[in-house]
Amino acid sequence: MSPSSLLLLVATTSLFAVAINADKTLAGGSGGWSDGEWYVQVDGVMGGKSSGSLSFPSSSVMQFSGVISLDGGGFSSVRSYRMSHDLSSYAGVSVAFETMAPGSVPMGMHIQFAMSGSRYSYAAAYAIPPGQNAGDVATVFLPLWAFNRATSSGFLCSDCELDPTKVSGIDFYVLFQEGPFSVKILNVTAMDRVPEPPAGPTTPLANSAAVVSLISSTIKRSAYLYDQGYTELCTALYDATARLVAGSSSAADASRDAACAGLERATQVSSDPADRAWVLRRALDAVLAVEEGTALPGDGEYPKVAQGDWTANKQTSGWDVCRSGHPVTYPIVKPSAPSADSSPATAAATPAGLGAEPGSSVSHASRGAVHLTSVIMATAAGLLLRSCFSLV
Secondary structure: OOHHHHHHHHHHHHHHHHHOOOOEEEEEHHHOOOHHHEEEEEHHHHOOOOEEEEEEEEOOEEEEEEEEOOOOOOEEEEEEOOOOEOOOOOOEEEEEEEOEOOOOOOEEEEEEEEEOOOOOEEEEEEEEOEOOOOOOEEEEEEEHHHOOEEEEOOEEEOOOOOOHHHEEEEEEEEEOOOEEEEEEEEEEEEEOOOOOOOOOOOOOOOOHHHHHHHHHHHHHHHHHHHHOOOHHHHHHHHHHHHHHHHOOOOOOHHHHHHHHHHHHHHOOOOOOHHHHHHHHHHHHHHHHHHHHOOOOOOHHHOOHHHOOOHHHOOOOOOHHHHHOOOOOOOOOOOOOOOOHHHOHHHOOOOOOOOOOOOOOOOOOOOOOOOOHHHHHHHHHHHHHHOOOEEEO
């Protein structure tokens, strides 16, 4: 090999070495949490009555607890003091947390990045599911482009976009989920690459009645979130519950098939989270119909995107395969405007006892844009560019 060729090889190898990052801990982890770097802010600034408290049971755990009141507000948050991170070369962020106790309804969360030079913050939604045992550890991976809900003092910006070179803070929000809450966060880590999809979390469901209770409670919580404009949170909760049903041997085979059919179809519809919410809602309604021995509401109860007999599709690859991998909370292609007939406002009234249908108060589809490179990666990688749960 000539000296010039050897020099070129060394230079190229060095270039690739520089391009590959090590994962970067943003909060918690081996360095621990510091109580001097975090503070609580609740909806009292808006006249609300929610509460929040912050504690550190150990150096490796930040516990955020409180009570959400829907009287005049509806949120509680924990926020970091000023940071400075350039995340432009990372694939996304992993959040490690403790699961909810068995029998709990999934808890929707926003993790939000502040951005220097901007009054807007950028949030991504995920759900904390119940685990096999209280305190099981799980992680969720969120691609950077999923941080596309830009807000400032409650006002949305439909064309704002996160600049990942200017991340200046991290916030966690519990929004519009009435009652007490307590979440334990272990770490937030910027990931060099998208992790492989692991098996999804499971939780014991004792019998059919437990399946019905989980779904009915999820629908009640999710529909309210939808009506408040938090479509992504609604979708995350529906998605988490569908996976729990798919993984439960207490659910009928037809119920598990319906849950899996909804999860699959939600990856195939438009990137509008409202469309995905409707698809997953119909899948959960189908599970309720099976478990309660009632008829599934007809197509007229749903927008076009959720219509059809797809809920009866048989799961051929196994329910464990269906429930594992990446939830479908986020778009994998550039968002497009939803068709008129997919608007929840066109749907009929809710079947009795199932909680309110997602209402017409949401006027925005997916917010923000996906970079062209993300679109290309999504086309090539398919399912690997969605968020993922894993049990540790």
